[in-house]
Amino acid sequence: MAPVVELKQLTRSFTQGGVTIDVLRGIDLTIMPGEIVALLGPSGSGKSTMLQAVGLLEGGFGGEIAICGKQAEKSNGDARTALRRDHLGFVYQFHHLLPDFDARENVVLPQLVAGVPRAEAEARAEELLSALGLGHRLTHRPSQLSGGEQQRVAVARALANKPQLVLADEPTGNLDEVTSDRVLEEFLRLVRGQGSAALIATHNERLAARMDRVVRLHEGVLS
Ligand SMILES: Nc1ncnc2c1ncn2[C@@H]1O[C@H](COP(=O)(O)OP(=O)(O)OP(=O)(O)O)[C@@H](O)[C@H]1O
Numbered sequence: 001m002a003p004v005v006e007l008k009q010l011t012r013s014f015t016q017g018g019v020t021i022d023v024l025r026g027i028d029l030t031i032m033p034g035e036i037v038a039l040l041g042p043s044g045s046g047k048s049t050m051l052q053a054v055g056l057l058e059g060g061f062g063g064e065i066a067i068c069g070k071q072a073e074k075s076n077g078d079a080r081t082a083l084r085r086d087h088l089g090f091v092y093q094f095h096h097l098l099p100d101f102d103a104r105e106n107v108v109l110p111q112l113v114a115g116v117p118r119a120e121a122e123a124r125a126e127e128l129l130s131a132l133g134l135g136h137r138l139t140h141r142p143s144q145l146s147g148g149e150q151q152r153v154a155v156a157r158a159l160a161n162k163p164q165l166v167l168a169d170e171p172t173g174n175l176d177e178v179t180s181d182r183v184l185e186e187f188l189r190l191v192r193g194q195g196s197a198a199l200i201a202t203h204n205e206r207l208a209a210r211m212d213r214v215v216r217l218h219e220g221v222l223s
Pocket of ligand 1: 023044048050
């Protein structure tokens with residue numbers, strides 16, 4: 001079975017005002033199907049930068065990035081978009097839901113883009129949102145939902161196409177402790193239930209301990 005993620009000697013530097021910082025200095029990481037990995041590291045250690053690399057959201061990286069056995073760092077924009085659409089789901093710290101669409105539609109849209117028929121996409125959206133305790137909020141827009149509810153819609157959206165890999169950047173970072181625990185619990189249950197792998201950046205050691213494996217980013221390398 002091909003790894004879901006294979007990073008070899010991943011590097012990234014930023015130059016600002018004539019000063020270059022080497023944020024990632026040679027990251028090697030392999031994630032197998034279904035494996036849930038916590039990415040820990042202090043603020044500024046490069047967790048988001050690493051997730052952007054794996055999510056094929058930015059260029060400028062050195063080294064190799066393979067997603068589901070496909071070499072990605074040298075592919076063109078269309079091939080990267082296809083890899084993202086076919087294999088990846090994202091949950092960001094801020095939800096990035098579409099403000100003019102209700103909760104159900106926010107979960108339906110990525111499925112329509114992937115070619116799922118509308119009736120099937122709506123049924124899947126309702127199933128996911130109900131599993132996350134939002135069966136009574138299907139027609140609410142993001143502005144009519146609480147922070148925890150918005151984040152749960154974002155979780156449902158990320159899982160809608162059953163991606164082989166879910167990438168999450170501090171998915172519960174903006175929530176209070178009780179809500180954060182509840183959303184993470186539901187998130188992990190659904191990810192495990194559908195057999196997806198996940199790479200989840202967090203500062204929180206307690207949440208990280210609930211995942212299958214913990215990797216730590218410090219001074220540009222993983223331990
Ligand atoms: N586009 C950019 N230009 C210049 N420097 C950048 C850029 N993006 C990130 N950096 C720098 O790279 C370092 C790592 O940033 P990154 O956001 O990946 O850290 P992080 O571990 O996710 O932090 P946090 O936990 O605070 O979100 C920081 O020092 C940041 O200032």
